[in-house]
Amino acid sequence: xxxxxxxxxxxxxxxxxxxxxxxxxxxxxxxxxxxxxxxxxxxxxxxxxxxxxxxxxxxxxxxxxxxxxxxxxxxxxxxxxxxxxxxxxxxxxxxxxxxxxxxxxxxxxxx
Amino acid sequence: xxxxxxxxxxxxxxxxxxxxxxxxxxxxxxxxxxxxxxxxxxxxxxxxxxxxxxxxxxxxxxxxxxxxxxxxxxxxxxxxxxxxxxxxxxxxxxxxxxxxxxxxxxxxxxxxxx
Numbered sequence: 001x002x003x004x005x006x007x008x009x010x011x012x013x014x015x016x017x018x019x020x021x022x023x024x025x026x027x028x029x030x031x032x033x034x035x036x037x038x039x040x041x042x043x044x045x046x047x048x049x050x051x052x053x054x055x056x057x058x059x060x061x062x063x064x065x066x067x068x069x070x071x072x073x074x075x076x077x078x079x080x081x082x083x084x085x086x087x088x089x090x091x092x093x094x095x096x097x098x099x100x101x102x103x104x105x106x107x108x109x110x111x
Numbered sequence: 112x113x114x115x116x117x118x119x120x121x122x123x124x125x126x127x128x129x130x131x132x133x134x135x136x137x138x139x140x141x142x143x144x145x146x147x148x149x150x151x152x153x154x155x156x157x158x159x160x161x162x163x164x165x166x167x168x169x170x171x172x173x174x175x176x177x178x179x180x181x182x183x184x185x186x187x188x189x190x191x192x193x194x195x196x197x198x199x200x201x202x203x204x205x206x207x208x209x210x211x212x213x214x215x216x217x218x219x220x221x222x223x224x225x
Contacts, residue, residue, distance in 0.1 A: 004153075034213060043115075044154070044202070044216040089153050097167055098144065099214060101153030 002027045004090050006102030013080055013109050021075040021105045023064075023090035031092040033057075033066050033073040034099070038087045047075075047088070080109045113137070115217035117203050123223045124193055131189045132220045136205030143186050144214060145178055146202040147171065154202050160186060193224045 007022035025031065035047040035057070048057030053068035062077045073090060090102040116135045124130050136143045141162050146154035157176070158168045162183035172178075175193075180186040190197055200221050204214035 036216075043218040044204075046213045046215070049213055091153070097159055098156035098169075099146075099154070101155075103151065103153050 002031070002092060002094055002100045004092055004100055004102040006090050006105050008103075008105070010106040010108060013107070015082055015109055015111050016079045017109075019075070019077040019080045019084075019107070021088055021090075021107070023073045023075065023102060025071050025073065025090075025092050027071075027092055027094055027100075029094060030068075031094045033064070034091040034093070035062070035064055035073070035075050036089040036091060036101075038089065038104070040086070044089065080107070082109045082111055085109050115203055115205055115215055117201075117217040117220050119220055120218060121221045121223075123225065126193055126195060126224055128193055129189065129191045130193060130222065131187055132201055132203075132222075134186045134188070134203030134217060136185070136203070137215055138184075140205035140207050140215070141183065142206045142208070143180055144204040144206075145186070145188050146204065148200040148202055148219070149198075157188075190222075193222075195224045198222055198224045 003026045005024050032051045034049045036044045037047045048059040050057040050066035056065045064073050064075045085108050087104045087106045089104045091099045093099050118133045144159040145157040148154045160180040175191045178188045200219040202219045203217045206212045206214045
């Protein structure tokens with residue numbers, strides 16, 4: 001079946017620290033991979049996506065590379081800010097008919 | 112530019128009552144999805160529509176749940192005889208076409224069953 005496993009949180013970092021949130025997936029075929037972010041009190045927003053192996057998605061300083069050999073899509077940012085505090089969800093889509101989400105990783109960045 | 116909207120944002124109801132939620136997708140999007148999210152979990156797929164046709168339903172969608180999209184625009188999700196286990200955030204999303212396109216999510220309707 002299709003599933004996503006995310007690194008458990010919560011994660012607490014100091015401002016300007018390096019961020020990695022691990023995500024691995026199980027899927028048949030070639031899924032599209034996504035990172036969504038949910039800020040406090042707001043809905044899910046697309047952060048970045050990658051649609052084929054070796055693609056790198058990037059947005060707002062965040063990056064993730066679609067690694068088929070390790071079935072991973074880890075989220076990274078070189079220098080986090082307080083405003084990055086949110087819950088991050090990794091997701092996959094096989095057919096576009098539904099998304100499969102991970103359980104989410106809560107990030108808190110302290111000044 | 113208007114995104115996906117949902118109404119109401121919050122609903123408190125007593126066990127056994129019926130509730131109905133509405134979702135208005137982005138206007139040019141022909142696909143509409145419903146998800147349920149409980150505390151500490153990611154969204155779980157419930158059902159989706161392409162235009163007015165309901166094409167897929169999750170086994171999470173028990174007989175007490177029904178969704179419609181009568182004219183291929185807005186959608187409603189009804190829960191009959193609510194149970195405490197139905198307490199969750201109900202999310203609606205829309206997309207332009209299938210395949211690689213991302214889904215755009217609404218703010219959700221938080222249901223509390225007392």
